Amino acid sequence: MEKENVIVTNELTKRFGYFTAVDKISFAVQKGEIFGFIGANGAGKTTAMRMLCGLSLPTSGTATVAGFDVYKQNEQIKKNIGYMSQKFSLYEDLTIRENIRFYAGIYGLEDRRIREKTALLLQQLHMEDQQGTLVRALPLGWKQKLAFSIAIVHDPAIVFLDEPTGGVDPITRREFWSLIYEAAARGITIFVTTHYMDEAEYCDRVSIMVDGRIDALDKPASLMQQYNSASMDGVFLQLARKATRTEDLIE
Amino acid sequence: MKAITAENIVKSYPAKKTAVYALNNVSFAVDQGEIFGLIGPDGAGKTSLFRILTTLLLADTGKATVDGFDVINDYQNIRNRIGYMPGRFSLYQDLSVQENLEFFATIFNTSIQENYALIKEIYEQIEPFKTRRAGQLSGGMKQKLALCCALIHKPSVLFLDEPTTGVDAVSRKEFWEMLYRLKAQGITIMVATPYMDEAGRCDRVALIQKGKLLSVDTPNGITGAFNKPLWSVSANNMFGLMNDLKKDPAVESCFPFGQVHHVVFKGRENGRAKLDEIVGRGNYNQVTIKAIKPNIEDCFMALMRE
Amino acid sequence: MKQFVIFVKKEWLHIWRDRRTLFILLFMPIIQIVLYGFALTNEVKNSRIAVFDQSRDEATRAITGEIGASRYFNLVKNVYSYQGVEATFRKGEIRLAVVFPRGFRYDLLHGNHAQVQLIADASDPNTANTLTNYASSIINNYQQTLQPAATLPYTIKTQVRMLYNPELKGAYNFVPGVMALVLMLVCAMMTSIAIVKEKEMGTMEVILVSPLKPFRIIIAKTIPYLLVSMVNIASILLLSVYALDVPITGNLGLLIAESIVFTITSLSVGILISNTAKTQQTAMFTSMMSLFLPTLLFSGFMFPIENMPAPLRVISNLVPAKWYFIIVKDVMIKGLGFTAVWRETLILVSMTAVLLGVSIYKFKIRLI
Structure with a gap:
């Protein structure tokens, strides 16, 4: 049986003046899929992701996220997605527990549910003893794991992860990915960007953006076969080398 | 003479109850003309070590030299001869590409013309945008400009703190190619990175975690062990x-x-x-x-x- | 030298390209002058008053007429009882009431001890004080016209002459005050923010690693602000002469020289603040709290220092703005020369030397 699609885009485009940041991208992401969104700096990833999160209005084309239209229903979209990036994550001067409570509160969870969720989350992350610790005092890897768990505290249909593991040590990076797998197994769709090419291989499918277009989209194994490369790194280098954009626009 | 030496460097920061060790008894040496990688995750102590070697920070204990000069007593000599590119993008966002380069050339007592050969290949890639403000450049371009600024006075030792963080795989590869060309000119390069796959590109690497060096060796030496x-x-x-x-x-x-x-x-x-x-x-x-x-x-x- | 020049040029570009801040820097003094000059003035004009005249004779009518004709007062009401006076005050209709007792003229001519009661709304003590002074002075004047030849030996006549500022214009007080305030704020706050900004951006790391001497970094960073301050002084002086009719009676060169000394004082305070502040916000708040308020409170520009309790009077001596304020008043308003202000100048110069010395000594050649 065909699984339901949670993200569908058709010729989605974003122009800034004469500059086409995102150029007619069309793709679909299935429920529970781990979807890798790869591209060089300036290829248009962030712009595309912003449109899907309902933060930026497309110039043309269509897209639905969790069944909602990105043009008209961006408020509903925001309720049904989670978002985490390397830069924006948690309030450093609040404790672990306070951060969880705050974000759960934003998404309108009931008090009883917040309590349950907080207990569950602390247990999953083995942070029960540290729940009163200020986030500032945590190692980066812990922060990122906590930020991810908080991003999905309201059980969103999709979670967008923008370079979630930058600078994290290799062991914690893998622990982070086990959290991603667990969330995907629960039916949460994962939409992730990364500069680590081995992480691209953990994804179910990977799309590679070049100059605002999606130049390749397939399972990592198929891409490696197609481009005759032993790793995703090789695939990416072959594709990104074709870029003609002089990467002179900041996203 | 070694380009860089560090002996039993300890650096701690006062925390709530006990001191936190950013660096715990770190010792190593870097040869002239070597590309030496410092590899470890964020918070491992890489930046503290860089700041001690670039005379910006005093170690609690231990001794370090750069180009034969002591980092504490001869700091002025070291400052005259090293290039440093800090982790955060350290250019003036409101100055243009050319103004930034000119500024750094002048404060290092040189001019763009004098050492143009050294930066020519890198600078040519950003030259089309030389009147653009640095804040308006993309990540890869900023990084190239920052490298130009760090190189403009032809330093004998170049310190690069996470130059490739947040930079895509293609730009990273190009960046490393630039470093090889600099090495060929005899410049010693110490580079920090959180990307393990970049270790293989260095002559020798130090793996660092929680302020301690786990191992210092050639990449083959490390994998061989x-x-x-x-x-x-x-x-x-x-x-x-x-x-x-x-x-x-x-x-x-x-x-x-x-x-x-x-x-x-x-x-x-x-x-x-x-x-x-x-x-x-x-x-x-x-x-x-x-x-x-x-x-x-x-x-x-x-x-x-x- | 070339290094130094390019550093100044770079610093100037930062200021020049941040148009919004530059605009604020140049217009702040103008706005302040306009605000103090026309809105917040503590000079009293057309204050509403009431008269409770129980005597209703020739003398009281004459005095009431004089008061009403003065530009300070505006007679809005006659009341006929003490309750009436109180009620009018309560409604906020008036700021001062003049009460003549019964038989005022008789007492004045025969008993020579006539009394007038001045009741002022002292919820604003400064204004109340000014108003009663004005009113007393008008009454005294009347007394003199009435008895020009009065030579009674025991009559005590007060004669008030408003020196240097015969019209009692507030501008004579706040122009020097605003000069002190603006120079303190522009120099100290802007330099501290500019230095801390380089720390935040990480550019300080690269500059420290360069052969440039820390001492030169500091001086280079302050020069553009010195220039902005000069522009500010010029605009304040032009405004005060042409818009507020406050002339520069003293030597202009001396005034500018003293202002440069005070600017350097302020710049050193800014550098000192930048040493401890880690973020631009901290730098801004530290400057606000440690400079703006003390300058406002202790320079003597808003509140007379003579009226303060002893401990505060001692503290006020530590505020550089106080000395600058005195100097500007002496030179600009009173037209005095250097011989009159050398003491204050010496205090200011020694303060500057100490502050500059400390701030350069404390300027970190390393991070943290």
Whole structure:
């Protein structure tokens, strides 16, 4: 049986003046899929992701996220997605527990549910003893794991992860990915960007953006076969080398 | 003479109850003309070490020299001869590309013309945008401009603190090609990076974690010191396979690496028979098992667990 | 030298390209002058008053007429009882009431001890004080016209002459005050923010690693702000002469020289603040709290220092703005020369020397 699609885009485009940041991208992401969104700096990833999160209005084309239209229903979209990036994550001067409570509160969870969720989350992350610790005092890897768990505290249909593991040590990076797998197994769709090419291989499918277009989209194994490369790194280098954009626009 | 030496460097920051050690007894030496990599995650102490070597920070104890000069007593001499590119993008966002370069050239007592040969190849790539403000450049371009600014006075030792963080794979590759050309001109380069795959590009590397050097050696030396059999395993259900392997008491570690898992067994055991047994028990299809050579990341994780 | 020049040029570009801040820097003094000059003035004009005249004779009518005709007062009401006076005050209709007792003229001519009661709304003590002074002075004047030849030996006549500022214009007080305030704020706050900004951006790391001497970094960073301050002084002086009719009676050169000394004082305070502040916000708040308020409170520009309790009077001596304020008043308003202000100048110069010395000594050649 065909699984339901949670993200569908058709010729989605974003122009800034004469500059086409995102150029007619069309793709679909299935429920529970781990979807890798790869591209060089300036290829248009962030712009595309912003449109899907309902933060930026497309110039043309269509897209639905969790069944909602990105043009008209961006408020509903925001309720049904989670978002985490390397830069924006948690309030450093609040404790672990306070951060969880705050974000759960934003998404309108009931008090009883917040309590349950907080207990569950602390247990999953083995942070029960540290729940009163200020986030500032945590190692980066812990922060990122906590930020991810908080991003999905309201059980969103999709979670967008923008370079979630930058600078994290290799062991914690893998622990982070086990959290991603667990969330995907629960039916949460994962939409992730990364500069680590081995992480691209953990994804179910990977799309590679070049100059605002999606130049390749397939399972990592198929891409490696197609481009005759032993790793995703090789695939990416072959594709990104074709870029003609002089990467002179900041996203 | 060594380009850089560090002996028993300790640096701590006062915290709530006890001091936090950013660097705990760090010693190493870098040869002239070497590309020396400092590899470790964020918070490992890389930036503290860079600041001590660039005379911006005083160590609690220990001794360090750069180009033969002591970092405490001869700091002014060191400042005259090193190039430094800090982790954060350290250019003036409101000045244009050319104004930035001119400024840094002048405060280092030189001019763009004087050492143009050194930066020519890098600068040509950003020259079309020379009137643009630095704040309006993309990540890759900023990084190239920052490198130009750090090089403009022809330093004898170049310190690069995470120059490739947040930069895509293509720009990273280009960046390393630039570093090789600088090395060919005799410049010693010390570079910090959180990307393990960049270790192989250095002449020698130091792996750093929680303020301690785990190992200092050539990349081959480090992987050669991994003295246990390493297995690469894949099957149809990778998640299940991971759980099965981790559950088995004979398994020392099992980490996902892209499409495969890397497995190491405890003690002296070779593990091949054990591996077949575990995989067989789980009814997996499309099983491939290969003995492989470890890479830097395998070694780093093994050293982290010790 | 070339290094130094390019550093100043770079610093100037930062200021020049941040148009919004530059605009604020140049217009802040103008706005302040306009605000103090026309809105917040503590000079009293057309204050509403009431008269409770129980005597209703020739003398009281004459005095009431004089008061009403003065530009300070505006007679809005006659009341006929003490309750009436109180009620009018309560409604906030008036700020001062003049009460003549019964038989005022008789007492004045025969008993020579006539009394007028001045009741002021002292919820604003400064204004109340000014108003009663004005009113007393008008009454005294009347007394003199009435008895020009009065030579009674025991009559005590008060004669008030408003020196230097015969019209009692507030501008004579706040122009020097605003000069002190603006120079303190522009120099100290902007330099501290500019230095801390380089720390935040990480550019300080690269500059410290360069052969440029820390001392030169500091001086180079302050020069553009010195220039902005000069522009500010010029605009304040032009405004005060042409818009507020406050002339520069003293030597202009001396005034500018003293202002440069005070600017350097302020710049050193800014550098000192930048040493401890880690973020631009901290730098801004530290400057606000440690400079703006003390300058406002202790320079003598808003509140007379003579009226303060002894401990505060001592503290006020530590505020550089106080000395600058005195100097500007002496030179600009009173037209005095250097011989009159050398003491204050010496205090200011020694303060500057100490502050500059400390701030350069404390300027970190390393991070943290």
